[in-house]
Amino acid sequence: MRSRVKTGIALLLTAIMLFPVYWMINVSLTKDTDMRHDPPYLFPVHGTLEGYSAVLHQQIPYLGTSFLVGLGTVALTLVISAPAGYSLAKLRPRGGGLLSFVLLMAQMIPGIIMAMGFYAIYLRLGVLNSAAGLVLADSTIAVPFGVLIFTAFMSGLPDELLNAAKIDGAGTFRTFRSVVLPVSRNAIVTVSLFAFLWAWSDFVFATTLDGGGTRQPITLGIYHYIGNNNQQWNAIMATAVVASIPATLLLILAQRYVAAGVTAGAVKD
Amino acid sequence: MTVSHSVMSRAEVAAAAPARAPGRRSGQWAAWGFLAPVVIYLIAFYAYPLYRNLDLSLHKYTVRSFVQGGAPFSGLDNYRTVLDNPTFWPALRHTVVFTGVSLVFQFGIGMALAVFFAQNFRLSATLRALFLVPWLLPLIVSSSTWSWMMNSDSGVINSLLKGVGLDPVNWLTSPSWALASVIIANIWIGIPFNLVVLYSGLQAIPSDIYEAAALDGAGGWQRFWRVTFPLLRPVSAITLLLGLVYTLKVFDIIWIMTKGGPTDSSTTFATWSYKLSFGNLLPQFGPGAAVGNLLIVMALLFGLLYIRTQRRAMT
Numbered sequence: 001m002r003s004r005v006k007t008g009i010a011l012l013l014t015a016i017m018l019f020p021v022y023w024m025i026n027v028s029l030t031k032d033t034d035m036r037h038d039p040p041y042l043f044p045v046h047g048t049l050e051g052y053s054a055v056l057h058q059q060i061p062y063l064g065t066s067f068l069v070g071l072g073t074v075a076l077t078l079v080i081s082a083p084a085g086y087s088l089a090k091l092r093p094r095g096g097g098l099l100s101f102v103l104l105m106a107q108m109i110p111g112i113i114m115a116m117g118f119y120a121i122y123l124r125l126g127v128l129n130s131a132a133g134l135v136l137a138d139s140t141i142a143v144p145f146g147v148l149i150f151t152a153f154m155s156g157l158p159d160e161l162l163n164a165a166k167i168d169g170a171g172t173f174r175t176f177r178s179v180v181l182p183v184s185r186n187a188i189v190t191v192s193l194f195a196f197l198w199a200w201s202d203f204v205f206a207t208t209l210d211g212g213g214t215r216q217p218i219t220l221g222i223y224h225y226i227g228n229n230n231q232q233w234n235a236i237m238a239t240a241v242v243a244s245i246p247a248t249l250l251l252i253l254a255q256r257y258v259a260a261g262v263t264a265g266a267v268k269d
Numbered sequence: 270m271t272v273s274h275s276v277m278s279r280a281e282v283a284a285a286a287p288a289r290a291p292g293r294r295s296g297q298w299a300a301w302g303f304l305a306p307v308v309i310y311l312i313a314f315y316a317y318p319l320y321r322n323l324d325l326s327l328h329k330y331t332v333r334s335f336v337q338g339g340a341p342f343s344g345l346d347n348y349r350t351v352l353d354n355p356t357f358w359p360a361l362r363h364t365v366v367f368t369g370v371s372l373v374f375q376f377g378i379g380m381a382l383a384v385f386f387a388q389n390f391r392l393s394a395t396l397r398a399l400f401l402v403p404w405l406l407p408l409i410v411s412s413s414t415w416s417w418m419m420n421s422d423s424g425v426i427n428s429l430l431k432g433v434g435l436d437p438v439n440w441l442t443s444p445s446w447a448l449a450s451v452i453i454a455n456i457w458i459g460i461p462f463n464l465v466v467l468y469s470g471l472q473a474i475p476s477d478i479y480e481a482a483a484l485d486g487a488g489g490w491q492r493f494w495r496v497t498f499p500l501l502r503p504v505s506a507i508t509l510l511l512g513l514v515y516t517l518k519v520f521d522i523i524w525i526m527t528k529g530g531p532t533d534s535s536t537t538f539a540t541w542s543y544k545l546s547f548g549n550l551l552p553q554f555g556p557g558a559a560v561g562n563l564l565i566v567m568a569l570l571f572g573l574l575y576i577r578t579q580r581r582a583m584t
Contacts, residue, residue, distance in 0.1 A: 010392065013382070014400065018399060018403075020411065036423040080306045080310050083303040084304050087304045091300035093301055094300075099307075101576070102311065103307075104572070105576075106315050108572035108575075109565060109568065110518035110561070110564055110565065112564075114315075116325070116546055116558060117320075120554070140315065172299040173299075201408060204520055222409050226413055226416070247407070251405060258401060
């Protein structure tokens with residue numbers, strides 16, 4: 001009985017917490033003419049898919065760019081952070097502690113300041129408004145996190161495993177590629193998920209480095225919608241719903257990786 | 270040092286020396302070989318942008334010299350300009366209020382929820398997972414949703430206030446409410462992080478401590494203040510400090526909801542820095558970079574404190 005009361009309270013709390021998410025979905029299905037109804041409709045009574053058809057007509061290129069930038073960021077992040085994690089965890093590099101420290105501090109640097117530095121550099125190099133430039137910038141959010149996760153995970157791998165590979169005549173690189181990487185699947189999944197999600201969600205780099213580009217990510221798609229001062233809030237919210245799909249999928253399909261990623265930044269285990 | 274010890278270690282050295290000395294050196298080569306990509310990466314994509322930023326803040330840049338180079342060195346002029354700017358003190362105050370108030374509520378609510386969810390009841394794991402949603406959504410999604418909910422005329426929040434007989438509030442358009450509005454949205458986004466980290470901290474407290482406290486007649490409230498809270502202190506410190514660093518950086522939410530306005534009433538260092546460099550027709554890259562560097566110094570100071578606390582908590 002007491003357990004049932006607690007479940008009831010928990011359901012209520014969750015409902016309050018998720019109300020904005022519900023509201024986003026509700027508004028995305030509301031007709032333009034009902035948008036300023038007073039009081040607002042709590043349910044999409046005269047539901048419409050106008051908003052979603054606007055997404056189909058206007059936002060597909062933005063979604064495509066975000067997807068590509070996300071994949072690029074994942075690839076770059078993995079290539080750089082997995083070997084580094086292996087080295088810091090198992091190869092005892094002299095000065096490794098200092099490097100870990102630098103990586104931790106790197107995570108503290110506000111993105112907006114990185115964006116300004118990147119802007120100055122990209123402008124001179126003439127690579128503003130390019131998807132590749134965005135991938136590079138977005139990866140700076142994920143690389144220090146990736147190294148941290150890989151180091152923590154690979155420290156947990158038994159030394160016997162690596163020694164066995166060495167006895168079989170595998171060099172350091174072979175051991176890394178054929179032994180360490182395959183058993184580090186969990187860490188790879190966690191890092192990939194977060195790298196993708198961060199790149200997908202990025203607004204700071206997109207607005208500074210890709211504000212005038214022809215290939216812009218979905219965050220800018222939404223921002224332009226709001227900025228145009230158009231009153232089509234169902235279209236704005238429909239785009240927001242679609243932009244939330246990766247996060248939702250992530251939570252459904254990979255919940256334990258998500259929780260691991262959230263705590264990894266704070267508490268090493 | 271005892272004789273046997275020194276003999277043993279000499280024997281060890283003798284045995285290991287021929288094999289290990291070159292082995293160790295090649296081991297270091299391999300170790301740094303694997304680190305080379307990340308080192309190059311850090312130099313090119315962290316150190317260099319930061320250096321560019323520092324360089325910007327120490328020169329008198331115009332749009333022309335920004336593109337072509339050749340801006341004259343101006344020492345700390347940009348920093349002086351920023352300090353004398355009438356926006357400086359309000360921006361600093363807003364940054365402190367935004368960060369402080371957000372943290373207090375995120376942490377307090379997160380802690381209450383963590384303690385609540387730590388009791389096992391049906392659906393507790395599923396509902397706890399659902400609490401993560403706000404944290405995972407792109408910030409532009411949550412910020413624009415809150416913007417519409419806080420709309421003065423058609424927002425659901427004002428309609429709710431009206432329903433309980435209160436006057437509507439101009440959340441985003443009145444200078445006295447804009448900062449509170451972005452703080453509310455930011456608290457909502459930060460609760461999941463605090464919940465998850467504190468929950469994992471709670472899981473690490475052995476349950477027999479609670480049983481012992483219960484046997485001693487401690488009630489729920491007492492158990493929290495006498496057992497949970499003290500044992501959770503290291504995790505709490507880490508959560509708060511990390512939250513502090515994250516909150517100092519917040520730019521998206523404020524920029525999307527209010528652009529720091531109306532009339533700078535919700536401007537923080539992060540949005541001010543962006544506004545100076547990108548938000549005006551005539552960009553002021555030098556002062557913008559100077560504000561950014563002040564923000565970095567703040568973030569790194571607390572970052573160092575965080576690392577120290579974490580190290581101490583681990584040992």
